[in-house]
Amino acid sequence: MRLEEMKNNIPETPDFIHKMVQEEVSRQLQDTKVVPMKKRKWNKVQAAAAAALCLLATSTVAYAGNRLYHMYVEKQGNYRVETGIQADAGTSVQLPEQIHDVAISTNYIPDGMTWTDEDHLQYTAQNGGFTFSSVLLDSDDFEKAKEDKNIVESEEHTFGKYEGVYLRYHEVIQDGFFNQRIYLFCPEEYRVITIYVGDDVSKEDALKVADNLQITEKDTMIETAGMYTWSDIVSPEEVQGDEAVTSISADRLPVAEVGEKVDLTASGEDKDGNYADNIPIQATVDSVQITDDLQLLNGQIPEEWEDAVGEDGKLKENTISYIREGDGVNTLDEVVKTKTEQQKLVYTTVTYTNTSDQEADHILYLGSLMMCHNDGSTYKVYTPGEEAGDGYDRCTWDGAARTGEVKYCSVTENYGNGGNYIPSLKPGESIQISMAWIVNESDLKEMYLNLNGTGASYQFDDEILANGIIDIRQN
Secondary structure, three states: OOHHHHOOOOOOOOHHHHHHHHHHHOOOOOOOOOOOOEOOOEOHHHHHHHHHOOOOOOOEOOOOOHHHEEEEEEEEOOOEEEEEEEEOOOOOOOOOOEEEEEEEEEOOOOOOOEEEEOOEEEOOOOOOOEEEEEEEOOHHHHHOEEEEOOEEEEEEEEEOOEEEEEEEEOOOOOOOOOOEEEEEEEHHHOEEEEEEEOOOOOHHHHHHHHHOEEEEEEEEEEEOOOEOEHHHHHOOOEOOOOOOOOEEEHHHOOEEOOOOEEEEEEEEEOOOOOEEEEEEEEEEEEEEEEEOOOHHHOOOOOHHHOOOEOOOOOEOEEEEEEEEOOOOOOOOOEEEEEEEEEEEEEEEEEEEEEOOOOOEEEEEOOOEEEEEEEOOOEEEEEOOOOOOEOOEOEEEEOOOOOOEEOOEEOOOOOOOOOOOEEEEEOOOOEEEEEEEEEEEHHHHHHEEEEOOOOOOOOOOOHHHHHHOEEEOOOO
16 A cells, blocks of 8 residues: 555554554554654665654753754755755754653644544544654754655744744645645754644644644653654665565465355453453354445444445445656656546455353454455455556545455444454354445455454465455455
């Protein structure tokens, strides 16, 4: 999945879903809970993600002579800019061994927005709005500049007591992309704050939020050694990482049919409340239904699907834009053609059975759609919209059709993040669960369901190769 799509979804991520997030980064976001992290080497995908989604890991102690520093932006080519920090000759930064953690807030909140957590200010809990993150400063930061491409507007700006830079990215259609960014230089707080701003926010509101930013010192102390800095974000180290497996020979991939039992393992808790990550369970896809409305959901419509249905009660058509990509320096992405396609609801029922000899509680279950080309000898997973064609490099759309993680599930529990847990299953006990996704009609013939605990959608991981996927294709 493309990096800009990754930036669209930044939900809080619990520990048990980290594997899924890593797979999405080889896709996305999404991770995405903003927490302190130690410095490490990244592969190219992770480095790009880190450059886009800096992790919050900072504190407050005053700099002496902070007016010796200046943040600037310089245009390079038509649409490329460099953002950097200038300092007077001889100026250096010496970070204390420990500094205070901080809370970021603002005295201006646009009408209709709320804080969904301490790092996200949004109209909804899904996309757009504001995401706040920051990194530490050190002396190396004054020698390096951050490169951004596809910039159609850039300016230096004073935000309250802080200097900063405002950037606006080119986007071919409005789709929830974070198309604005503010780099805020805070030398007294030893940090650069990055504010990611969605295309559902006006420039005026974006500037007002930053103008009224408040940084409040906490009692918590943080070790500065090894924390991410601006120079890490500007020039992240790269190492060769494992390549995602997106193509596999048919004889290596177990594929079950609807009605066939599949043995899996799940995470949850035992009867004593201890965490367990290898609970034996069995899953069977009982049925697959395809509809052009949301009536099967019985009114329990996910928030992001609320606008997916038209006045006639049917799912709206999806307007697909085919894009030829520019280099981001002298040329921009452009739409070369459009077409419409019908969207469909994919509604499955799955029976889970506890095949262990112990009662299990809070059992996490995941259902992810994988789109795979199958030529009889090879399975090749693909991301809808990312495949190039005649005269275009990719496509995007304005509808609700998305693959990947499940958006609707009938059994939930007020536990963890997302609620997709089975409260309890005794040995031999079963429960039937419904799951649903919205997809483009053309993808119905390529659908496979992954019920493994990693939730992979865009690559074949070890659990998939061990336990397999379920063929739910519709011709």
